[in-house]
Amino acid sequence: MRQSPVVVPLFLLLVPCLSAPALAANQPGDFGFSASVGIADTRSGSYGSDDALTFSLEYQKTGYAAYRATAGFFTIEGRGAGGAAAATPDVDAFYVAGNFVLTPRFAVLHPFFTAGVGFYNLRLTGDLRSDQDLEVGVNWGIGLGVQLASHFLFEGEVSFHYLSGEVASPIQILSLGGRFVF
Numbered sequence: 001m002r003q004s005p006v007v008v009p010l011f012l013l014l015v016p017c018l019s020a021p022a023l024a025a026n027q028p029g030d031f032g033f034s035a036s037v038g039i040a041d042t043r044s045g046s047y048g049s050d051d052a053l054t055f056s057l058e059y060q061k062t063g064y065a066a067y068r069a070t071a072g073f074f075t076i077e078g079r080g081a082g083g084a085a086a087a088t089p090d091v092d093a094f095y096v097a098g099n100f101v102l103t104p105r106f107a108v109l110h111p112f113f114t115a116g117v118g119f120y121n122l123r124l125t126g127d128l129r130s131d132q133d134l135e136v137g138v139n140w141g142i143g144l145g146v147q148l149a150s151h152f153l154f155e156g157e158v159s160f161h162y163l164s165g166e167v168a169s170p171i172q173i174l175s176l177g178g179r180f181v182f
Helices: 007-019
Strands: 031-042 049-062 065-078 090-102 109-125 130-148 150-161 170-182
Touching: 031 065, 031 150, 049 170, 065 109, 065 170, 090 130, 109 150
Parallel strands: none
Antiparallel strands: 031 049, 031 170, 049 065, 065 090, 090 109, 109 130, 130 150, 150 170
């Protein structure tokens, strides 16, 4: 079997990116601010996907661990299932969460895992009702940041939010955004 001569040079270019420690981001004492947009969806068929917006402030405790405070907003479109009494309501939610973030130190790529708890202010609206409720939830997610400049990362994240109320859990949020490190 013959190997491609392109694979070896690509591998040699990729090794320093994955193994060298980060020079600007992920240093103890760094603060970061991120903003991202995305879509929110449940895994049940009773809701359709809709918009999500997230803002985070992060403090890098060590080179591998950080604390993150997040404020976000998402909407999920309810789907009617027959008559008006059986229709699934639309959900608008504002949430505040505190998370712990684990990330290894690489020069360009920054994979991360996050988990935490939060409070979710939900507004359920439909044809026959309009309710507002405060729920407690837990969340976890995985993501990848790509360092484009010394103090800027492009990030993508998938997070799952499990709520204590009547909304179908988990709520999945797929988001893309940027993080400024200062």
